[in-house]
Amino acid sequence: MDDAPTAPDVIRGEASASVGRPLARVPLVLNRRNFSWITERISGVVEDRAPRWWWVCFTITAVVAMIGLFCIGYQISTGVGVWGNNIPNGWAWDITNFVFWIGIGHAGTLISAILYLLRQKWRTSINRSAEAMTLFAVMCAAIFPGIHVGRVWMAWYLAPIPNNYGIWQNFRSPLMWDVFAVSTYFTVSVLFWYTGLIPDLATLRDRATTKIKKFLFGVFAVGWRGSNRNWRHYEMAYLLLAGLSTPLVLSVHSVVSFDFASSILPTWHTTIFPPYFVAGAIFGGFAMVLTLLIPARSIFKLHDIITLQHIDKMAKIILLTGSFVTYAYSMEFFVAWYSGNAYERFAFWNRVLGPYWWYWWTGMLFCNVLSPQLFWSRWCRRNILVVYFVCMCVNAGMWFERFIIIVGGLHRDFLPSSWGLFVPTWVDIWTFVGTLGIFTSLFLLFIRFLPMIAMSEVKIVLPGADAHDPTPMGHHPVQAGGAPRT
């Protein structure tokens, strides 16, 4: 019993012939592209001169980013009063933006770590750019609680450093847990991203045409030679980091949800918040990955690597996580009613019919609940325009959701005499828009200077990487360099 056999290679009889055509597995890389084509196509994006569109886009996003940085500087020098925050809305756009960006930062590590552990080979085409996006999103997220404390120069008090004043952090505060959760997540995500980059950096080093590039890529490739020993260490490190990252994906947004759920405020104190926030983060994160990858795929002609199959699978994950988010919304409403608690019931009715009703109807209901339902249809999952439309809806919807949770829970609290609405100021608006500029600028820099697709990982899932591949690489219809064989 204990020495169970290894899998038989062949099964006798008819069963082997029964794989129907409709169920045939589609290759992850189309047109039987070979190793050389992949290297040329991906490295080419980094090695060729920056196209004009890139400069136009980068200039615009950099200007927006600068406006955002100006707003941050203005807020730090003047005070939190430049925002629209008030009593009772002590948290508003700042924390909405924080949760929004942290959520975006979930998809990358999910794709890299969890899908890796689940042996989902299709992740290889999208994991690199999704991981980069994760890092940039977490950077944007970290800005908001940092500047929300008011006296930014005291932010180091957040770290548990024994100091001369004898001040010690309140470890019972979920806000403190946030600091640890987010910083750990960012650190491990950087390590994971960098570890995955090493073989590709070595490829760029070997292809570099200038001394500076050769030196820089050489330094960051840390002596990678592609030896058996290198690969063995690399794969072990990758597996360990995937194992470390997986609980972090779950923990970060769970801890963010504790910021709200550990309170006693109606609509905030809900036990389903941890998995609901995690599902929402993956939901929004995948939408953002597609938002960036769909244009990149067209511009760099990566249709053979990021195929409709990849988009289809990502759309399914959006549908799955969107459905869990819908489930959580429904349970919140049901339990608010079932509890019989007048305050809970009021708060949820206020969410639907109160001053911010349209945020709920458009943001949460239409964008987050209804629009992903289009992905039940295979045609919709494979129609780029529909996919893009749904992703934009989800991007907007997830921001609205966080606003509804935060301001929706605060603006009509237990004391009606203190009720008040939140109105954003120009600083609120431009700080948020500025982070969109920072995020897109960083992403544009990333695709210019680093391989946006994990070349080494994509090559591993090619049929040619299998020693038993029936079609030798030389017989593939596309030659090195991507030129079609005539």
Added chain:
Amino acid sequence: MSERLSNAPTPEGEYFESGRFAGLSVLLGVIAFVALALCGAGAVIDPRQFGYSWMFAFAFFFTLCAGCFFWTIVHYAVDAEWTVVVRRQLENMGVLMGIIALFFIPIFFLRHHLFDWMNIPAGTEENLDSKRAYLNLGFWVVRAVFFLGFFIIAAQLLKRFSVRQDKDGNPKFTIWLRRVSFISLPLFALCITFAAYDWFLGLQYRWFSTMFGVYIFAGAAGSSMALLVLVITALRKAGYLTNVVTVEHYHIMGKWMLAFCIFWAYIGFGQYMLIWYANMPEETRYFLVRNTESWWYLSMLLVFGRFLGPFVILLLQSIKKHPHQLCYVAAWTLFMQLLDMYLVVLPALHGTGIHLSLWDFVALIAMGATLAFAFLRIVGKTSLFPVRDPRLIESLKLVN
């Protein structure tokens, strides 16, 4: 290679020879008959205690069957390969939901002993009156019929299409099964959530938690995977599936046990911690009972036994790839699921501490023996694995 070829499964499939186990079947039948007869006596002698004991056993077996059903629909929804060789046993356990539905009949007749909200007249309790639209007998019965009806119909469809595919290997059945699974996924979420609310949370109708449905699901999914490990190992020990299910399949089943061990702890911790932190009386009442008196010991055993112990052990790859050792963990996981359901149900009756009753054991034996008897009847009727499934070869060649 030649040795492997000679051991490869045949296209006729493998069939469980019921005759070999006729003695066991008769023994189970007799135990089931006697235990069910005793249950009848229990329902008359001490209907309140018996009702809770029956509900506890029902919760345990319902979650196991629902979990098996879940794994079947997930298999089709994600087009999985590895599950193919073990899927037939999931289907066999899923169709036992028909018997689970019969076990619900005593709950219906004992409802006034179980659900206090049914005994409180309108106008007595304002909070209860405000949710009478949901908590009323008619709607409660309609919901129960819907939940159980869904599980029965969907599980039957999954089994029938799968068995029909055994004959001709037509891939259209896989397409149909996918459709059934896609439709079943949201309905499964709906049914297990509200079944948990109606039958388990309804025992303490004043308490509420948005996480409760997810908590019951997490336990169901993890423990049903443990049950699958035990069933597959028992079949292999009897000489079946030996060339079909490999250590690679055990490795994956072990990984899922680990994943749901962690997920259960995550959900359980999230629910407990948030209620403890906010410390509001209408929420803490559930855990106050379970964390005081002798219940505290069982709660602690659950924390250590359901999460910490299996978590550490299942991290080891060698355990997951060792069928015999994995079976110990699987059996322990099932025991912990039993304890979990005991802690969900019985404190609602015995708020002052553990009060073991004879009926707890009798109800458990009656249901367990009946289901095992039915399983032995079902398992021999079809091949032990879906012999012409389009993904069978991929499943046989599985390498982690």
